[in-house]
Amino acid sequence: MSKEKMKGISVKKxxxxxxxxxxxxxxxxxxxxxxxxxxxxPYRAWASITIRKMYRVYEETLxxxxxxxxxxxxxxxxxxxxxxxxxxxxxSPRVFWVTHGGDKELEERLALRPTSETALYQMYxxxxxxxxxxxxxxxxxxxxxxxxxxxxxxxFRAREFHWIExxxxxxxxxxxxxxxxxxxxTTYEMLQDEFAIPIIFFQRPxxxxxxxxxxxxxxxxxxxxxxxxxxxxxxxxxxxxxxPFDVKFIDENNDEQYGYITCYGPAISxxxxxxxxxxxxxxxxxxxxxxxxxxxxxIPIYRSATKDEVLEKARELETALKxxxxxxxxxxxxxxxxxPGEKFNEWELKGVPLRIEIGPKDIQNEQVVVVxxxxxxxxxxxxVDLKNYTSSYASNFTKELKKKHSIQxxxxxxxxQTVDEVKKAIGENKIVCSGFCSIDxxxxxxxxxxxxxxxxxxxxxxxxxxKHKFEKCVVCGKPAKETIYIARSY
Amino acid sequence: MSKEKMKGISVKKxxxxxxxxxxxxxxxxxxxxxxxxxxxxPYRAWASITIRKMYRVYEETLxxxxxxxxxxxxxxxxxxxxxxxxxxxxxSPRVFWVTHGGDKELEERLALRPTSETALYQMYxxxxxxxxxxxxxxxxxxxxxxxxxxxxxxxFRAREFHWIExxxxxxxxxxxxxxxxxxxxTTYEMLQDEFAIPIIFFQRPxxxxxxxxxxxxxxxxxxxxxxxxxxxxxxxxxxxxxxPFDVKFIDENNDEQYGYITCYGPAISxxxxxxxxxxxxxxxxxxxxxxxxxxxxxIPIYRSATKDEVLEKARELETALKxxxxxxxxxxxxxxxxxPGEKFNEWELKGVPLRIEIGPKDIQNEQVVVVxxxxxxxxxxxxVDLKNYTSSYASNFTKELKKKHSIQxxxxxxxxQTVDEVKKAIGENKIVCSGFCSIDxxxxxxxxxxxxxxxxxxxxxxxxxxKHKFEKCVVCGKPAKETIYIARSY
Numbered sequence: 001m002s003k004e005k006m007k008g009i010s011v012k013k014x015x016x017x018x019x020x021x022x023x024x025x026x027x028x029x030x031x032x033x034x035x036x037x038x039x040x041x042p043y044r045a046w047a048s049i050t051i052r053k054m055y056r057v058y059e060e061t062l063x064x065x066x067x068x069x070x071x072x073x074x075x076x077x078x079x080x081x082x083x084x085x086x087x088x089x090x091x092s093p094r095v096f097w098v099t100h101g102g103d104k105e106l107e108e109r110l111a112l113r114p115t116s117e118t119a120l121y122q123m124y125x126x127x128x129x130x131x132x133x134x135x136x137x138x139x140x141x142x143x144x145x146x147x148x149x150x151x152x153x154x155x156f157r158a159r160e161f162h163w164i165e166x167x168x169x170x171x172x173x174x175x176x177x178x179x180x181x182x183x184x185x186t187t188y189e190m191l192q193d194e195f196a197i198p199i200i201f202f203q204r205p206x207x208x209x210x211x212x213x214x215x216x217x218x219x220x221x222x223x224x225x226x227x228x229x230x231x232x233x234x235x236x237x238x239x240x241x242x243x244p245f246d247v248k249f250i251d252e253n254n255d256e257q258y259g260y261i262t263c264y265g266p267a268i269s270x271x272x273x274x275x276x277x278x279x280x281x282x283x284x285x286x287x288x289x290x291x292x293x294x295x296x297x298x299i300p301i302y303r304s305a306t307k308d309e310v311l312e313k314a315r316e317l318e319t320a321l322k323x324x325x326x327x328x329x330x331x332x333x334x335x336x337x338x339x340p341g342e343k344f345n346e347w348e349l350k351g352v353p354l355r356i357e358i359g360p361k362d363i364q365n366e367q368v369v370v371v372x373x374x375x376x377x378x379x380x381x382x383x384v385d386l387k388n389y390t391s392s393y394a395s396n397f398t399k400e401l402k403k404k405h406s407i408q409x410x411x412x413x414x415x416x417q418t419v420d421e422v423k424k425a426i427g428e429n430k431i432v433c434s435g436f437c438s439i440d441x442x443x444x445x446x447x448x449x450x451x452x453x454x455x456x457x458x459x460x461x462x463x464x465x466x467k468h469k470f471e472k473c474v475v476c477g478k479p480a481k482e483t484i485y486i487a488r489s490y
Numbered sequence: 491m492s493k494e495k496m497k498g499i500s501v502k503k504x505x506x507x508x509x510x511x512x513x514x515x516x517x518x519x520x521x522x523x524x525x526x527x528x529x530x531x532p533y534r535a536w537a538s539i540t541i542r543k544m545y546r547v548y549e550e551t552l553x554x555x556x557x558x559x560x561x562x563x564x565x566x567x568x569x570x571x572x573x574x575x576x577x578x579x580x581x582s583p584r585v586f587w588v589t590h591g592g593d594k595e596l597e598e599r600l601a602l603r604p605t606s607e608t609a610l611y612q613m614y615x616x617x618x619x620x621x622x623x624x625x626x627x628x629x630x631x632x633x634x635x636x637x638x639x640x641x642x643x644x645x646f647r648a649r650e651f652h653w654i655e656x657x658x659x660x661x662x663x664x665x666x667x668x669x670x671x672x673x674x675x676t677t678y679e680m681l682q683d684e685f686a687i688p689i690i691f692f693q694r695p696x697x698x699x700x701x702x703x704x705x706x707x708x709x710x711x712x713x714x715x716x717x718x719x720x721x722x723x724x725x726x727x728x729x730x731x732x733x734p735f736d737v738k739f740i741d742e743n744n745d746e747q748y749g750y751i752t753c754y755g756p757a758i759s760x761x762x763x764x765x766x767x768x769x770x771x772x773x774x775x776x777x778x779x780x781x782x783x784x785x786x787x788x789i790p791i792y793r794s795a796t797k798d799e800v801l802e803k804a805r806e807l808e809t810a811l812k813x814x815x816x817x818x819x820x821x822x823x824x825x826x827x828x829x830p831g832e833k834f835n836e837w838e839l840k841g842v843p844l845r846i847e848i849g850p851k852d853i854q855n856e857q858v859v860v861v862x863x864x865x866x867x868x869x870x871x872x873x874v875d876l877k878n879y880t881s882s883y884a885s886n887f888t889k890e891l892k893k894k895h896s897i898q899x900x901x902x903x904x905x906x907q908t909v910d911e912v913k914k915a916i917g918e919n920k921i922v923c924s925g926f927c928s929i930d931x932x933x934x935x936x937x938x939x940x941x942x943x944x945x946x947x948x949x950x951x952x953x954x955x956x957k958h959k960f961e962k963c964v965v966c967g968k969p970a971k972e973t974i975y976i977a978r979s980y
Contacts, residue, residue, distance in 0.1 A: 032613060032616065032617075034613075034616060035563060035609075035612075035613065036567055036569075036570065036612070037563065037565055037566075037567055037600060040563035040565055041563070042560060042561070042562050042563060042609075042610075042613050043560065043561035043562075044560065044617070045558035045559060045560060045628065047561075048558070048559040048560050048561045049558065049559060051561060052559055068535035068538070068539065069535060069538040069539060069542055070532060070533065070534065070535060070538050071532070071533035071537075071538045071541065071652065072532050072533075073525060073527065073530035073531070073532060073650055074564070074602075074633060074635075074650060075527055075530055075586075075650070076527075077526055077527055079526075080526065092592065093592040093593070094591075094592060095591075095592060096565075096588050096590070096591050096600075097588065097589065097590040097591075098586050098587065098588050098589075098602065099587065099588075099589045099590065100586070100587040100589065101584075101585075101586050101587075101637030102582065102583040102584060102585060102637050103583070104637075110527060110586075112564075112588065112602075119525075119532075120532075122525075122526070123522060123524075123525065123532050126522065126524060127522075127534070132825075132827060138535065142633075143564060143632075145564075145565075147591030147592050147594075160563055160564060160565070162561065335622075337622060
């Protein structure tokens, strides 16, 4: 095997996804699992640049929709944490506890925030006074901590991950419900339009809600394999937290009322993981144009006799493109200790959208060779046309990527009337649609049976329109109150 | 006292700085000290927006100078932390320790990072292979934790604060020293040019270095009162960390060498504190143009008969200005439950650089009234001139602010030959310049005497040129190796 090949990923994505993902992360220098705390992973520069871009576009969108930023303490006193019973039950097995400052034992243990409700809402209770202060929409960007089991996977599930959480308070339940719809719209805008990840929203069953929520609506990303991956979820908390945390306001009649709260938590690092897993190919990372740390790489191809001439032309070209496309990051890779072949592999591995090659023959013909990261197609472009070519390439690239990965949800779905049919369809990498007795707690035992027998999960009911209707629950045979979807998940 | 007055700050800044600062933070809604963990403080939206802008301009500058971002774990295993002896000694009394995950005691305690050397350098040791990888320049943006004593003050000194830390590795000591100079230049660019905070750099004495550094160079901000406040510092770590953390590279002769490391830590939240303390006045916050969350506020002044007409004109004006100045945040304050007088006070308190008032008379005269936040001056501007007026106002505002707060360092300095002279000058709010035996550890006892007798601190020797020269140490009378500065500090 040549040196160049060895630097690439040694397996095909569809043959061994897990190995492919692990090698991609290491070889494209995205993260390093050798940090000496299990489940905590440094993100290297290439991933950090993209993750920061994702934060920025998400934050700008939330701000455009009326959210303001807050910077909140990372530590939450144990007593706050205990105020909402379901929240305690859901999170306390997964909390990291700070017990000492220097040599001194702290008077009260402090939780590393697993989510910020119990830090924020006591402050909201102080900040919100009257209906004039509502709606009150804020977001916090930062990391949260969850003491997960051993099944961590870089970006997908970690003991420290990076997210945004928005927490909004309204005077009426109706407005809160409207916010949940806005959050779902935001999710579509971000994930589908910006990050090229196809998703679908489900209302989660009662047993799979956010601890303390009235309802949870979660986006599932549709991965190639028929598996789904939970991405952002938005929660109607109603008055479940405003009562224990005393989030009240004076209404127009001068009466005290409890606010209605919603919260929404896009996990940027997890979405990044989904993006590299979904969009990547056998050669490595593929990234939407705007999110790539470098968008255009120029690679000079020369021997010692032609080096000066080629490098000069390549520099000229780099300068001209930079001047023309000010928002674009263009890199001339003039390292002379790396061969052109290795450079091709390296930048493909790292998902640079456009490669421009220039050698002595190209200079003679007043052209360059351009290589498309999605299709791998090579073509020659005349130097006089290069600016136009590049800017049109830039505006088409993400569209092309979305087109390639758009998944027709309906085409992945298989209807099933019995648990055996569910099993068979899941085995064929399908998402299953079935009748179900109930997504209230009554239905939990049927869901547990599916989990045990089929190793797949009830994702809940579709939030958009549902056209399928069933008579009976696929498990217990009782009348089906709901149409639900079952899928394996990451 | 009128309702409006009560909402303002009740004391003058130069009469009771401490009370002024506390009220400013509360009344301008910058932060809230009522969070129930001592030394941890939520930053409200108004402060968070500015702090995020400060991060962005700082990060862009570091990137322009060749740094790439990293996202690093917040938790550091105790064993890493113990590798560099001076570092342990300096930081371990101030570390918050995580000991439990859920109910389980962790096998090894984890430190909430007080700074990231001991997390980063083990990774650098894996990532840096050859001289081709050098210089290796990275930065981490985020919060750090220090278990400080009771003397915390919002933004200035907290148990969790927000900073950037850059950590750079070089092949030679000379390049590392050059980086320290670049870091100081960056500090001047940011603090003086962007944030309007006058600073001066001192090389800190041996006893006041960063734990583990060869040399520490720190910026002191010159506050009105003759007191100084330590702001960013940059540290030559040399090989002090590269040896225990094994940060090596293969040089051009194929020999293994240890790298030379520098680190630089601008504490954004502390700089924000310095900025509001230094630039603020008796009416509240004053912020540089680019850092204000809202730059222009339009206040309509009407009675019920003129309401529609005035609001319509104000909206027109808002729309026209927004279209003309796309980068500027312009707010029309059309709340009808707040009086114009209260609005004036509120936006002055919050440091909005430009206020535009418009009432029925102004409409008749085709003009508006504009109020300058620095000078408080009011003037009328014709509607046809408003766009030009505003854009020229925008480009002058920060210059004006810098001019107002530029402090001639020399004018604050008083030379002193004896401890009594030092005491007298410090009492007169001067910074003292004296001869000193040594800034090596030999001089520590003389510095301790000054601290005890004068309640002031040896800041070190000037990094730029020093024109004063003394024969003897101001304390012990031995030959003066150095010229140093003594000041009270926040």
